[in-house]
Amino acid sequence: MIHKNTIQHSLYAAIAILILALTGIFGNFATRTVIGESITSSTVLLVLAVGGIGYFMANRAEGLAAKIANGLTGSLIVGAGLVLLMLLESAVDLTFVFVYLKRFPLGKELLFGQELIPGVLLFLALAVLMGVLAGVLSCSSGRIQNTLVMSAAVMAATGLLVNQVNSVIALPDALAVAVAFTVGYVTLFFRKTDTIVYRIGIGFLSGLAVGLVLGGFVAWGWLLDPNDLPRILSLAVESGILFLVIFGTLGAAGALFAVAPANSHNGALYVPLVLVVLGLTNGKRSMTPEQAFIVFVLVAVVTWFMPVLSQRASHQYEQLARPQQRGTRQLSSIFAVAVLLVLPIFAGQYITSVLDLVLMYIIMGIGLNVMIGYAGLLDLGYVAAFAIGAYTVGLLMSPSLLTCGGVHPNDINPDQIQQVCTGVMTFWQAWPFAILTSGMVGVLLGIPVLRLRGDYLAIVTLGFGEIIRLLALSNDLKPLLGAAQGISPIPTPLIDLRSIGINFNESLGNSISIYYLFIAGVMLAAFVVARLASTRLGRAWRSMRADEDVAQAMGIHLIRTKLLAFGISSAFAGMGGAIFGSWLQGIFPNSFTLLVSINVVSLIIIGGLGSIPGAVVGSLILIGLPEVLRELQDYRLLAFGALLVVAMLLKPDGLLPPPVRKLSEMFSEHRAKHQPEVSHE
C-alpha cells in the first residue's frame, strides 16, 4: 500500500528540511507575519514542508486509503525528523556549530509555546493531521485541488507582500475598476462572433454606463465622503471626461478579453482580482484573518470558474475569422502595454524601483541573448560592458578629466567649473556615447578571444569583467575614475522641450519617471534584436553557433560575425549601464561585481535562451522576486542558488524557450551522434 519509494524519498526530504531547520529558518521566518499575528512565514513553511511532502507522497498512490497512508508516512517522517532535532536541541547545545539556532531556537517556534513533551506530541498530532489532509486533498478532483492550492497560495503571497505593496490602490477604486471590467466582460459574454469594433463599442458603452452611474453617485456624495476620494474616483469630480474615458476603456477591455485565447483571457481576468485584493489590504502593515478569508474566497471563486470561462472565451475566439483574431491579439497587446504604462503611477516608488531594476536586467538579458542565445558565445563578463556604459555616462555628464579638458575638477576653483568644464553633456548627448563606447570596447575585448570557444571564452570573459571592475576600483586610475569613491553626483536625465516651443521641462529624477526610459530601452532592445535575428546576420549567428567550420565554409565571415555579436551585445549592456548610472545619480565600482554577470546569464537561461519573452520572465523571477521578498533577505541568495539548480533540473530549456528551436535542439551534436545512419554518408 505504501509506495516503494515513499519512505526513501521522505527521508531525503526530511534531511533537506532538517538542514534548513538548522539554519534557524523557522525562527527567522516567525518574525514575519502573514495573516494576523499568529500565522507567520514560519507557519507557511512548516505547512509546505510537512503537508507538502505528504501531498507529494500521496499523489503517487491510487485510492483514498493508499493516498492517506502515503501522505501520512511522508508527513510523519518529516515531522519526526523535526521532533528529533528539537529533542537533540534541548539535550545538547548546538549553538556553537549552528550559530543561528542561538537566536532562533527551533523549539521556541515549533513547540507552540508548550513544554517539550506536550509540545512534541502536539506537533506530531499536527503532522498526522496534515498527512491525512494531504491524502484527502490528493484524492479530490483536479479542479478542487487547483482551486484550493491557488487560493491558499495567493492568500499566503498576499500576506507576505502586504507590507511591500501597500498604498497601491484604494478599495473603492479597485472595486470600481473591477465592476467596470466585469460589466464589459459579461455584456459580451453571450454574443459570439461580433466584429471587434462592434464588441469594443458595446464594451465601451457598458463601461461608460458604469462610469456614469458610479460617477453620479460619487459626485453627489452618495457613496463616499467627497473630501476623501481615492485617486480614480476623485476624477469623477475633478475631470468627468477623463473619468468616463477610463471606465469606457475598462469596459472595452472586459469585452475584448471575453473573446480571447485562454492565456490572455486568464491573465486579464486575474488583473481586476489582484486589484481588489490589493485594495483590500491597502495601507495595512499586515493582513487580518478576515481579510485573508475574503481573499481566499475571492480567489477560490474566480479560480473555480476559470476553466469554464476560459474555455468559452477561447472557443469563441477560435470561431472568429483570421483577421478578427489578429485584431483581437493586437488589441490585447495594446491593453497590456497600456497597463504597463500606467503601472508605476499606482505601484509607487518602491515597486517601481524594483520594476526599474527588472527592466534594466531585461535590457541586458536581451543584449546578452545576442551573444549566448544567437551566437552561442558564452560570456561571463557581461558586467564589463555594463560598467563601461555607466562610467562613460558618469564621466561625460559630470566634471571630470574628460569634460574639463584634462584638468582634474578638484584642481579647479569651484566657481570656474562651469567655464572650464565645457565638455559636460546632457544625458541625451552622453547616452549614445555610452552605447558606442560599450559596443566598441566589446569589440576590442572580443578580438583577443576570437579563436577561443566554450569554456575558455567563459573564463576569459569572466576575467575581463573582473579586470574592468578592478581597474575602476584601483588607486592607479583614481584621477579619472575616482577609485572607490566612484563618480558622483551624476545628474538625472532631463527632458527639456522648451527649445522646440513646448513648455515641458521635467527631470527623470525618480524611479517612476525613469521607468519610462527603461521601458523605452527595453522596447528598443527587443525591437532591434528581434529584427536582427531574422536578418542575414541573425542567420549567420545561428549557423555559427551550430558549427563554426561549416558556417565558414558557407561563406560566413566568422570574424565579422563574431565581433558584431560582441559589439551589439555589449552596446545593450552599455545602454542599460548608462541609465543605471544616471538613475543612481552616482557610480560606485562595487556595483559591478561578478554577480551581475551571473544574474544576466542565469536569467536568460532560466527564461529560455534566444527568447525575448524568456528574458522578461527570467528577469521578473530572478531579479524582481528577490527584491520584493527583501524581508526574507537572509535566505534570498540561498533561494536564488537553489532556484537555478532546480530550474535547470526541471526545465533545462528554460521557462519560455523560443518557439521554433529548443535549446537542446540548437546544440544538437549530441543528438545527431545517436543517429549515425542519418549523419554519415
Next chain:
Amino acid sequence: MTDSQSHDASPQPGTVDMITTSLLKNTLYNPLRLAGGLLIFLLVYVAVTNIASGNYTLEAFVRQSITGLAQGGIYALIALGYTLVYGILLMINFAHGEVFMAGAYVGFFAINAMEQSGMLADHTFLALLITLMVGVVASVTIALLLERIAYRPLRGAPRLVPLITAIGASITLQQLFLRLFGPDPRVYPRVNLYILPGIFKDLECAEVSGAQVCKGLDLIDGLYRVDVLGMNLRIRPVFFLVAFFAIVLMIALWFFVQRTKTGKAMRAVAEDKNAAALMGINVDRVIATTFVLGAALAGAGAVLFALYNQQVTPFMGFVPGIKAFTAAVLGGIGNIPGAMLGGFFLGIVESTGPALLGISSQLKDVIAFGLLVLILIFRPTGIFGEVLAEKKA
C-alpha cells in the same frame, strides 16, 4: 552524453580548418600577436626599470615567491579537481571552490573539538591527520552529492545547462554554509608541530630545568629568519609543506590516472562515454570517482590552507575557485601536470607581479587574468595544452 564525438569529427586537414587558420593568421592574429608582444615588452620594460632603479630587489622577489608558492600550491590542488572534471565531462564545476570551502569548515569543527579535548596538544600529528581526513571526507561527500543531485541528471543536456547548475550549486552551498555556521570567520587554532629535533638543533629551544631542550622545526606555525646568499628571508616551513603536498599529490594522481585500471577507465570515459560503457565500464561510477579524487585534493588543500591562514568563512572558496580554474586553463585544461604548474605559476605571478610592476596590489587579479589572455593569444591551448582544448563549445 556530451559531445565527445565532436573532436573525432574535426575537419580534415587541407579543408575548412586550413582556410580558417590561414585566414585568421593573415588577417588578425599577426597584428594581435604584435599587440600582445608589445604589451609583454612594455611589462618587461616596466619591470626592468623597476629593478634597475632599485625599487625591486631579488630579495623581495624571493620572499614574495615563497609566499606565492604556498598560494600556488593551494591553487594547484584546487585546479587539479577542475582539470579532472573538465577532462571527463567538459564542464566547469563552478562549485568546486565551495567543495574546498566545505573541507575547511568541517575540518575546523574537527580540529576545534580536538583542541577542546586536549588531543591537539598531546598528539598533534595524529590530530592533524584526523583533521585532514575529516576535511577530505567532507569535501568528497559534498562533491558526491553535487554530482548525484545537480550534475548527473543533466549529463545529456547542452553545455550551458550544467554550467548554470554549477553556478547555482556554488551559490547554494556558499549560502547554506553561511546560514548554518554563521557569517563570522571560524578561526583554526594555531598549531605547533615540531619535527626533526635532531637536525634543527638550534630551533625552538628553551631552558628546561637548567638543561637546553630543543623541540625542532615547527612545521605549521613556525616562522624562521634565514639568511641565504645575503638575503634576509623569513620562512614559514608550512609554505613549503603546502607546495610539497601539492607536488606529491599531483604525482600520485598522475600515476593513478596513467597506471591503474580505474585511471585508464577515466581516460576512456573522457574520450567517449558510450564506447566506454560498451566496454563494460560503469560510466557513472567512473565519473563519481573523478569527483571524489578532485574533491579529496581540494579538501586536503583546504585544511592545509586553513592551518596557515586560520580563518575560514563561507566565502573563502569562491575567489580561489576562479583563480584555480584560471590556473587550470593556463596549464592547459585536462592536463594534470599542467594544472599544477599553472597553479604555482599563477600563485607566484600574483604574489610578485604588483611589486615587480610597481602597481597597486589591488591589481593582482588583473595581472592574473591579463596573463591568461596573453597566454591564450599565443598558446590558445594553455601552456601544456593538447588537442582537448580545441573541442567545440
Next chain:
Amino acid sequence: MLRKIVLVMGVFAIAALGLSLVSAQDTMGSSVMVPPDGEIVIGVAAALSGEGLAPLGEDIVRGAQLANITRPTVKIGDVEFAVTLDPQDDTCAAEGGQAVANRYVSDERVVAVVGPMCSSACRAAGPIFDAAGYTSISPSCTAPDLTDGTFASFNRVVPTDAFQGVVDAEFVFNTLGLTRIATIHDGSPYGEGLVTVMAEAFIELGGEVVFQDAVNVGDTDFRALLDRVADADPELVFFVGFIAEGSRLASQRFDAGLDEVAFMGADGIFSPDFISTAGDAAEGVYVSSPTPSSEIYDAFVAAYVEEFGVEEPSGPYHANAADAYNVILNAIEAVGTVDDNGDLVIDRAALNEAIRATSDYEGLIGTITCEENGECASAAITIYQVVDGAFVLASETMQGE
C-alpha cells in the same frame, strides 16, 4: 484595421497621459498623518547581510531598538503615540541605499529614517529622500562631502572622516610619536575616504606616508602586499576597512616581519568580532572610533548587553543610532500637532528643520548640536587599543569644536 488600432491606441495614450498628469499632482504628502491608534514609523537602514558588515548593521538596528524600548512613545500635548521601527537592509552599497530609500518614500507612514549605514548608500538615498521631502539621520555615514549642501534631507550624528582622519593622524604623530606610516584600505568608499584624509593630515603634520595600497575584499592572502609594506619600513600600518580584511591583515603581518610595527584601524573593525577573529594578532592594535566614553554610555552598553544577550555590542554605532532616534523623536515632539480628529500631523519640512535646529541635546555620544548642513555630531573620537583581548582606552576622547 490599422486605423482602428491607431484610434484605440490614441484613446489609451490620452487615458494614460491624463492619469499620469492627475497623479503627478498629488505627489507625496508633505506631511505625515498618524491616526490616534496608529504608530509613528521610523525606518532604520543598515547593512543586515554580508560578511563582516552584518555585525555592524545589526549593531545599528539594536541601538535604535534599545532606544525605542527606553522611549517607546512620543507625547504631543497629552496624547501619546507609539513608535515602531522598520529596519531594512541597505547592503552597504549604492543600489541597496537606493532601494531602501525608495521603499521608505513609498510608504507614507514612515516619518523619518535612521540611516543608511554606508556613505555610498547615503549618497544614493539622498536624492530620493530629498525629492520626497523626507528626513534622515545617519549614525555612520562619514564621507565628508555628504554635508556639503547637496542633500537637504541628510543629517548625521557621527563625526566626518575629515575629523576622524585628522584625529587619527594627530594621535599617531603626536601621541605615539611616529613619523613613518603605511596606509591600506579595502576599496570601499569609506576606507578610501578615511585613508585619504588621514594621509593628508599626517603629511601636513610633518609625517611621511611611505607606502599606500589597497586590498580586494574577499582575498585571503595579503602576505605579498604586507611584504611590500615591510620593504617600505613604516612605523605604523594604518588600515581602514572592515573586520574580515582587517583581521587577516593583522594576523598575516607577522609573516612579513612587521612584528615591531604598530597596526591601527578605524571604526570598521571596532568590534569584538575583530578580536576574536584575529586572535593573538589583535593584541596591541589601535582602533579609532566615534564611540564615546561616558557614564551614560556605559549604562547604555550594559542595557544593550542585557537586552540582546550578547557579551559586547557587535559594532561601534549603537550609540549613534540611539542618538539619531532620539533626535528624531525630539524633533517630532517639537513640530507634531494633533488635529481635530485626534490625528497626529507632522510636517516633513518642519521636521527636518527641527532636526537641524537641535542644539545642546545631551546624547550618548556627547552634546549634540546640529548645523545648517546637517552635521550634528558632537565631534568626539576615541582611540582604543587591544590589550589582553579587550579594547581599552588609548587616549582621551578628542573633542572637536
Next chain:
Amino acid sequence: MTLLEIRDIHTYYGKIHALKGISVTVDEGEIVTLIGGNGAGKTTTLNTISGITPAAEGQVILNGEDITSTRPHEIVMRGVVQSPEGRKVFTRLTVTENLEMGAFARSDVAGIKRDMDYVFDRFPRLLERRTQLGGTLSGGEQQMLAIGRALMGKPRILLLDEPSMGLAPMLVKQIFEVITYLNTENHTTILLVEQNARMALSIANRAYVLQSGAITHADSAEALQHDESIIEAYLGGH
C-alpha cells in the same frame, strides 16, 4: 536455442521515432545480420540492445532474462558486447590499454592474459603497435583493435556495427574471415550490422532487412540473397 530476443522495440531520440516496433531473435551460435540503408535504425537497434539508448517500449531478452532497462555496463557483464560503429577506438590510450579496457568487466587475470595473447595472435599488426596510441593507427588497424577489444570482453554474443566501413576491400575480406572464425571456432554468437549487404549475407545464417525503423524482410541469408527486391535495393542490382 534462442540466446537474444528483442520484442517489439520502440526507441525515440527526443521526438524522433527511430525504431517502430522491431523484433529480432538470435539463436545460440548463429550469425545474424541486420542490413538496411542509411537511417534505417540498424545502429539504434544495437544501441538499444546494449542499453545505450534504452527502448521506450518493448523488451530485450537475453537467455530468458529481461535486460531492457539494465545499464550498459551490466549488459556487457552478461556477455553482450558491442563493437561500435566507427570503431570508437580510444585514441589516447595505447593499443594494450585499449584491449585492457575491453576486458574491464573481467577480473580473471590469467584469462585476460590468454585472451590478449590470442588477439595479438590473430592480429599480429596490433602486437607490433602495442605501445602506440590508438589514434595513431590506420583505419584497418583500428578496426582490428576494435574487434580485438570486443573479444577481450569474452562475449557470448558479439554485436558488430559496420566492421567493414571505410576499409579497403582486402581488409574487409580479412575482417570477415575473422568474424567467421570467431563464430565457427569460438562459437561466438554474432549479430552483425552491415551496409555491405552482399558480404554480410554471404557469411550469415539469417538476416533482417530494416527500413525506416521497421523490419521489412526476415529470412535465411540464403533466401534473401536471391530475393529480387533485396538485390535491387541493397545488393546493387546484378
